[in-house]
Amino acid sequence: xxxxxxxxxxxxxxxxxxxxxxxxxxxxxxxxxxxxxxxxxxxxxxxxxxxxxxxxxxxxxxxxxxxxxxxxxxxxxxxxxxxxxxxxxxxxxxxxxxxxxxxxxxxxxxxxxxxxxxxxxxxxxxxxxxxxxxxxxxxxxxxxxxxxxxxxxxxxxxxxxxxxxxxxxxxxxxxxxxxxxxxxxxxxxxxxxxxxxxxxxxxxxxxxxxxxxxxxxxxxxxxxxxxxxxxxxxxxxxxxxxxxxxxxxxxxxxxxxxxxxxxxxxxxxxxxxxxxxxxxxxxxxxx
Amino acid sequence: xxxxxxxxxxxxxxxxxxxxxxxxxxxxxxxxxxxxxxxxxxxxxxxxxxxxxxxxxxxxxxxxxxxxxxxxxxxxxxxxxxxxxxxxxxxxxxxxxxxxxxxxxxxxxxxxxxxxxxxxxxxxxxxx
Numbered sequence: 001x002x003x004x005x006x007x008x009x010x011x012x013x014x015x016x017x018x019x020x021x022x023x024x025x026x027x028x029x030x031x032x033x034x035x036x037x038x039x040x041x042x043x044x045x046x047x048x049x050x051x052x053x054x055x056x057x058x059x060x061x062x063x064x065x066x067x068x069x070x071x072x073x074x075x076x077x078x079x080x081x082x083x084x085x086x087x088x089x090x091x092x093x094x095x096x097x098x099x100x101x102x103x104x105x106x107x108x109x110x111x112x113x114x115x116x117x118x119x120x121x122x123x124x125x126x127x128x129x130x131x132x133x134x135x136x137x138x139x140x141x142x143x144x145x146x147x148x149x150x151x152x153x154x155x156x157x158x159x160x161x162x163x164x165x166x167x168x169x170x171x172x173x174x175x176x177x178x179x180x181x182x183x184x185x186x187x188x189x190x191x192x193x194x195x196x197x198x199x200x201x202x203x204x205x206x207x208x209x210x211x212x213x214x215x216x217x218x219x220x221x222x223x224x225x226x227x228x229x230x231x232x233x234x235x236x237x238x239x240x241x242x243x244x245x246x247x248x249x250x251x252x253x254x255x256x257x258x259x260x261x262x263x264x265x266x267x268x269x270x271x272x273x274x275x276x277x278x279x280x281x282x283x284x285x286x287x
Numbered sequence: 288x289x290x291x292x293x294x295x296x297x298x299x300x301x302x303x304x305x306x307x308x309x310x311x312x313x314x315x316x317x318x319x320x321x322x323x324x325x326x327x328x329x330x331x332x333x334x335x336x337x338x339x340x341x342x343x344x345x346x347x348x349x350x351x352x353x354x355x356x357x358x359x360x361x362x363x364x365x366x367x368x369x370x371x372x373x374x375x376x377x378x379x380x381x382x383x384x385x386x387x388x389x390x391x392x393x394x395x396x397x398x399x400x401x402x403x404x405x406x407x408x409x410x411x412x413x414x415x
Contacts, residue, residue: 146365153373157380158356164386168349171386175342183350 030057030120034130039138043222044210050127059116066113073106096258103251110244118237125230132223139220309360310368316351317368319344320381327393345382345392352380 032053041049054060080102084095172178201207210222217225308314323344326337355361361369372379377399385395397403 146370147362150362150365150369150373151359154356154359154362157373157376160376160387161353161356161380161383164383165353167386168383172346172349175345177342177346181346181350183354187353 028058028062028116030054030059030123032123032127034127034134036134039131039134042206042208042210043219046131046219046223047226050124054120054124059120063113063116063120066109066116070106070109070113073102073109077102077106093258093262096254100251100255100258103254107244107248107251110247114237114241114244118234118241121230121234121237125227125234128223128227128230132220132227135220135223309363310366311360312351312354312358313361313368313372316348316355316372316379319348319351320379323348323381323392324396348382348392352383356380 030053032050038046038049077099080095080099084092084099087095209216210219211217212222212225323341326332326340326344329337332340355372362373377384378396381392381396385392388395390398
């Protein structure tokens with residue numbers, strides 16, 4: 001009777017587990033924020049920074065703990081299955097009951113891990129979307145702002161001036177002002193050094209653009225790629241959830257079969273018909 | 288920890304000091320250009336004096352115009368002075384824009400403000 005109650009509650013628990021993936025994850029959260037400091041990082045470092053932040057979070061630590069528990073549970077299941085090959089009768093029934101219970105516990109752990117992974121991925125996606133939005137805002141603000149327009153005008157004016165530099169210098173010589181000014185001398189001297197420094201900066205690895213398969217991309221493109229990877233991961237997690245629900249369904253069916261077996265015996269048990277006196281058998285006595 | 292401190296120190300070095308007047312070079316340019324036009328139009332100077340004065344200012348203007356065009360601080364804020372200066376390249380960078388047209392700066396300036404011999408001769412003195 002007691003075993004039957006436990007089995008029924010087990011079936012109910014597993015059935016609920018199939019449909020409900022809501023977690024009780026108090027104190028196991030990961031709350032990343034797309035701060036301005038994060039946006040300023042190079043795109044490839046943003047990804048690493050987010051991953052690093054996640055790995056240090058209580059949520060990630062809890063997932064690691066759950067993974068360990070799942071491994072332990074899995075070895076218990078394997079040894080129990082090995083034990084069952086040599087058992088029979090009442091002992092086998094008990095071991096089958098134990099197996100269903102262990103499987104159910106394993107699924108509980110798997111459900112919690114799956115939920116945490118989904119949760120972390122959703123947060124990561126949200127974070128990447130915020131980063132992308134901020135990057136777009138920043139670029140839009142820069143390209144539309146008055147300061148940007150002004151800088152463009154200055155650059156155009158500089159190009160325009162460049163074309164007549166020699167002409168103006170010749171004009172100075174023509175006017176008898178052939179001695180170069182201290183500014184012009186110093187500027188020419190510094191110019192080559194400035195170019196060298198600028199080249200060194202542009203070639204510096206810390207200033208390098210992020211790459212995707214050896215192709216240099218903008219930060220925006222890189223974050224878009226990260227979002228695509230996150231949605232790939234999301235669809236794989238969805239598939240894993242489906243697998244999990246099928247596994248839970250199988251355990252529930254196992255438990256139900258075991259319950260029926262305990263109550264009504266196994267398939268081979270024949271229904272015994274009570275002997276009844278047929279009128280034909282006793283008819284002769286009345287002749 | 289030490290690396291963070293070093294980066295923070297360097298970052299503070301990279302940012303321009305806030306007390307510097309970002310329009311300093313442009314204001315100098317405006318003053319020099321005004322001085323050039325004043326010298327050109329100063330009737331109290333004789334030809335020799337004017338030429339000497341104009342040449343000195345011209346020399347300085349060449350440098351200052353180049354300084355303004357190379358000075359990123361000028362365009363670090365959208366001040367009306369900077370907006371106006373770059374919207375009117377012909378008038379602001381008088382020496383370099385006059386060289387484009389192979390004209391003396393004064394002639395170039397006068398054509399830009401639409402002052403022709405005819406318009407000057409047909410002008411009448413009076414109250415507006």
